[in-house]
Amino acid sequence: MFQSLTQRLSGAFDRFRGEKELTESNIEEGLRDVRRALLDADVHFQVAKDFVDSVRERALGQAKIADKGVSASDQFVAAVHHELVELMGPEDARLQMAKSGPTVILMAGLQGAGKTTTCAKLARLLVTKHAKRPLLVAADVKRPAAVEQLRVLGRKLNVPVFHQEGLGPADVCERGVAHARAQGNDVVILDTAGRLHVDDELMDEVAEIARRTSPDDQILVVDSMTGQDAVRSAQEFHSRLSLTGVILTKFDGDARGGAALSLKKVTGCPILFLGTGEKIEDLDAFSAERVAGRILGMGDVVGLVEAAQDKIDETEAQAQYERLVMGSFTLEDMLAQLRMIQNLGPLKKVMGMLPGVGQQLDNLDIDDKHIKRIEALCTSMTARERLQPDLIDMGRRRRIARGAGQDVGAVNQLLKQWKQMKQLMKVMKKMGMGAGMGSKAKRAALEGFSPSGELAADLGGGGMLDKLGGAARGLGGAAKGLGSMMGLGGGGGLPEGFDPSMLAGGGVPGARGKSATRKATSARDKDKQKAKNKQKRKNRRK
């Protein structure tokens, strides 16, 4: 997402390389670059102006870092980081829940911002993470088939959807809330029609809905690709409703997030969630600290650890970790780790969360199928071969390649990677692995990173990832596995040793080219999927 902004900003930071201290004379050029970068990222021009002023104030004024050991570049970055967090946060906000009766959440926004999809995502989040029983109310009677869209989504989620034919939107909403009360739903999500902020009639309508349902949360849904207009429309919505928060959608694209940076400042409404993908679970709580970190290319290790906690089986991770410490590392383990990483989400997203990697992903077509191909190679080996890869001679290599529909080069490469990883594991064992626990450890881990990513290189891939600590022990290994897959080799610095070509699929010739589609649900594919799942379960049992 923020990649281009990140790139532009690091251009500004580079100006201070070699400078000992920030001074009034040398800071101006850097600030001008920052301003341009922000404007180019669609940050509102007034916000950009104020932002630059406060960075100047922080970098040169009272809050200036006195320690002479901190380079001018790091000081500048620290000031920008601090101001970014101030701008977007600084406190992370939550949904307001009603003290008694159902919590009413009104969702409003321009056409095509993603309201209906977000309503469904929010309902799912409330069910799975907060054990709520939400009711969705379809009050968009304007767009053809909008009601049907919400109904389909509701069916998928097993969340009830309320709608009454022939009523105006405000009536539908009012009855929806009454219905929720009667049915014992503790949250009501009102999906309203998309409207232009300059359309008085429709703005009256949404204000009327708010008046009659007194929502606890009035949320503006905003497309993160919106330009300068985001601020104008948000102001207009805010003047007609009393917005309590904002949800930014389509945050998984490459929007430079200028709207994100401006909205809090202009409306005073906190950003609550980010829509980060097409799947219904792709809704993340917003964290100013983390988004600021991502903008500056510092990665999002906390997010990675949390995703790991969420999606990786703790016992399996623990078992992995123990095998690692015992010093036995087989192809079976390597495969298990890769699968663990796969569980975290698309490779590109996961890697974007690693410090110092974000920017390099920009022009990289990372292929999740690369892992699939490795899986294919591993599964066409015998169990014994996986446990004792040294057995695999030329004849066996040819057989394995044939079985996986790939060439021998691919097998060779896999074995080479395994050797590298094994080597890496040995080194790590010697270093001893940390085992801190809980969120305190996560914070401590984060604090170890230099904002500009310089330290990341010094620490080396291994050492840095060790800092992830016990919160997700297995992940440490898994992420290292990823590192090795990327060709990081034995303990090289993450950014420096990063070799994208392997992930881009170039390493395994002849195995690409099948056009990918979105989860097709044709009968044939379903059968295939079933067979695959069966295979997966089988593998797991082994």
Next chain:
Amino acid sequence: MGLFDRLKQRLTRTRTAISDGLSGLFRGGREIDNELLDELEEMLFTSDLGSEAIELVDQLKRQHKRGELKGEDDVRASLRAALLERLDTEPAEIVLAHSPTVVLVVGVNGSGKTTSIAKLAQRFTSQGKRVIVGAADTFRAAAADQLEIWAGRVGCDIVRKNEGADPAAVAYETVDRALREGHDLVIIDTAGRLHTQSNLMKELEKVRRVVAKRLEGAPHEVLLVIDGTNGQNAINQAKQFTQSAEVTGLVVAKLDGTARGGAIFGIRRELGLPVRYIGTGETVEALEAFEPQTFVDAILAVRQVSANS
């Protein structure tokens, strides 16, 4: 009311922002100086002109140094010429040169594809052409229903399948039916996709290939629908979509708000893509063929003070 007036009326807010801003800058008899031009640059930024704004103002600054700018009128004229120079001068509208002419419509989620297709269908149906639309957005819940309702209102034919069907198959079938039944225009709707999702972009390539299999040379037009409220990101969208779907023109939707759609200048510069149509309202008629003169004039409408000022 003529086209010019209608467009002007709809773009009133767009125009207000720039021309009133411009007049505002000169209010109180201010002289042209660097400070004023810097403020002008910021103002152009708010129209989503992006780095074009920097260039436009740099040019004004050079002209100012040479003493070519006397006052507000000169600045306005210079800006107008510069903006116009950046747009295509060829006619924008789709020409039905094939039978049928096949148009593939692509874009990011929520940019306004389905609505724009309804408007296009309306436009050509009302000219007496036989139009068929293909609901190849088989991903979003109820997307085909939405298109079907529109087709019913407009009075054109539709080919649709169930959710989850292969979009390429829907596209193929639409073209096939048009060939058999003698439609003049085929418009194929596709699912919204973020331009950064390379697998989905590949899916578009497949739709293209499959359509070409049924009718050589098709699709004849690939229209990218851009949300007019989008900022500089629209340029990235255009780049990525052009790469995988060989976009031939743009539809800029949602220009009836306060958004200025200034990003099209960047797209034009980087990719040379012409704007074919602009969406200017919620009714099915609210689609105008793009006319650069009118567009720029409406933005900079000389000495017209709008009701909003």
